[in-house]
Amino acid sequence: MLGSPDAGDDNPRNILNVVHAARSNVIARRALLSAAAVLTAAFVVWGGLTPLAALIGLVALLVWSAFWPLLSSSSVMAQYEAQLKAAEAVRAAGARIWTRIVSNLPDPAIVLDAEGTILSFNPAALDVFSGCAAGRHISQVTRAPELLTAVSEAIVTQDVQSCRLDFKVPVDRSLVGTVAPLMLTESEPLDPHLLIVLRDLTEQDRLVRMRADFVANASHELRTPLASLKGFVETLQDAAKEDPDARDRFLKIMLQQAERMARLIDDLLSLSRIEMHAHVVPRERVDIGAIITHVAQTLATIADDKQVTLDTQSIPEANVSGDRDELIQVFQNLIENAIKYGRKGGRVVVSGRLVATPDANNKKLIIEIIDDGPGIAPEHLPRLTERFYRVNAAQSRNVGGTGLGLAIVKHVLNRHQADLQVDSTLGQGSTFRVTLPVRRN
Numbered sequence: 001m002l003g004s005p006d007a008g009d010d011n012p013r014n015i016l017n018v019v020h021a022a023r024s025n026v027i028a029r030r031a032l033l034s035a036a037a038v039l040t041a042a043f044v045v046w047g048g049l050t051p052l053a054a055l056i057g058l059v060a061l062l063v064w065s066a067f068w069p070l071l072s073s074s075s076v077m078a079q080y081e082a083q084l085k086a087a088e089a090v091r092a093a094g095a096r097i098w099t100r101i102v103s104n105l106p107d108p109a110i111v112l113d114a115e116g117t118i119l120s121f122n123p124a125a126l127d128v129f130s131g132c133a134a135g136r137h138i139s140q141v142t143r144a145p146e147l148l149t150a151v152s153e154a155i156v157t158q159d160v161q162s163c164r165l166d167f168k169v170p171v172d173r174s175l176v177g178t179v180a181p182l183m184l185t186e187s188e189p190l191d192p193h194l195l196i197v198l199r200d201l202t203e204q205d206r207l208v209r210m211r212a213d214f215v216a217n218a219s220h221e222l223r224t225p226l227a228s229l230k231g232f233v234e235t236l237q238d239a240a241k242e243d244p245d246a247r248d249r250f251l252k253i254m255l256q257q258a259e260r261m262a263r264l265i266d267d268l269l270s271l272s273r274i275e276m277h278a279h280v281v282p283r284e285r286v287d288i289g290a291i292i293t294h295v296a297q298t299l300a301t302i303a304d305d306k307q308v309t310l311d312t313q314s315i316p317e318a319n320v321s322g323d324r325d326e327l328i329q330v331f332q333n334l335i336e337n338a339i340k341y342g343r344k345g346g347r348v349v350v351s352g353r354l355v356a357t358p359d360a361n362n363k364k365l366i367i368e369i370i371d372d373g374p375g376i377a378p379e380h381l382p383r384l385t386e387r388f389y390r391v392n393a394a395q396s397r398n399v400g401g402t403g404l405g406l407a408i409v410k411h412v413l414n415r416h417q418a419d420l421q422v423d424s425t426l427g428q429g430s431t432f433r434v435t436l437p438v439r440r441n
């Protein structure tokens with residue numbers, strides 16, 4: 001008998017089983033009818049039936065084959081169609097759920113059917129594979145052999161596969177891909193079958209590289225003065241032992257080297273301290289004008305040595321919420337840089353102005369430190385705030401620089417929700433612009 005599907009059972013797997021059973025039953029009956037017709041024809045040909053009996057038999061067979069399947073199975077066939085529609089609806093709902101899940105994932109994600117055709121994907125996946133579209137085969141979207149192999153292996157083994165993808169274009173990018181079967185082993189070919197999730201490792205790799213570079217740079221910066229100290233100690237113990245002039249000269253250099261090491265360690269400690277408090281917004285009320293006056297006084301000797309005129313007249317009165325010592329460090333480094341790397345006998349102007357924020361509810365204080373020195377070539381500008389980055393390493397070392405000043409400035413300003421911009425024209429000078437939110441009370 002043809003099985004009667006249970007319309008109340010909404011489990012998609014049961015619906016599909018019943019539908020398949022119904023379909024097989026109908027196919028079996030049709031095969032039976034065809035076999036009976038062939039047998040009857042064979043009997044007639046063989047002569048085992050009189051033509052009249054065969055004619056009656058054939059008419060009866062025709063009538064039976066024409067009406068019986070219809071009569072006996074039409075209601076079941078109708079149910080079969082209904083269940084098929086229900087199963088399709090359930091499958092479409094499943095696909096919609098997957099689309100929703102995938103579109104809410106932050107990482108690039110793609111759902112494939114058992115053939116490797118894309119069923120759904122999220123916008124992040126489009127960033128990686130611009131040709132992503134439902135209905136396209138994954139191999140039309142990427143040629144990355146690692147990913148295509150992982151997809152075919154996941155289909156065959158039904159095990160999670162992972163792979164690493166390194167793209168050079170349009171930008172350098174490293175990703176790790178996980179291809180996971182969705183545990184629908186009895187699924188229809190068009191069901192969601194595989195989930196590909198990609199994780200971008202570019203930023204993580206960059207941080208690992210940065211950390212390694214940082215340790216290498218810091219060791220190098222410390223090793224140089226240390227080697228020089230060691231050399232002078234050996235010379236003093238040996239050749240210069242009895243030479244008071246050489247001893248005095250060497251001791252002076254040794255003191256400079258020791259001071260350089262101390263400065264480097266102070267800068268490293270201050271950078272790590274600022275990083276530790278990066279997410280704590282400073283609350284102290286700080287008068288920026290007073291800070292700049294204080295910094296200008298402490299730098300007066302350096303400015304005099306270089307015959308630089310330091311003009312700090314036009315700073316409007318404004319308080320910001322901040323950490324006074326950290327803001328002193330910011331302006332100390334920026335003004336000292338302008339003097340150190342500016343023109344001998346030149347002029348450094350520190351000016352300020354208040355501007356309203358775009359919503360006109362708050363104010364911002366803009367402080368500019370302008371020098372008329374040789375300026376900075378455009379290719380250096382984006383890297384100036386990197387640790388140990390110097391435009392001219394030898395010049396910076398000669399003036400006692402560690403290359404950490406602007407990295408500290410950037411971190412302090414980030415913590416103060418402030419901003420640093422640098423404009424520079426070769427041969428004309430540089431402008432370092434700090435924008436700070438003004439405190440309301």
Ligand SMILES: Nc1ncnc2c1ncn2[C@@H]1O[C@H](COP(=O)(O)OP(=O)(O)OP(=O)(O)O)[C@@H](O)[C@H]1O
Pocket residue numbers: 267333337338341342371373375376384389390391392396397400401402403404405406407430
């Ligand atoms: N006003 C400026 N004009 C030209 N070059 C500048 C100026 N300010 C900074 N630079 C360049 O940027 C580099 C980085 O500056 P930064 O303040 O980070 O380090 P530094 O001054 O060398 O060392 P530190 O500040 O730790 O003593 C400097 O080495 C210098 O080459």
Ligand SMILES: [Mg+2]
Pocket residue numbers: 333336337401405406
């Ligand atoms: Mg500096």
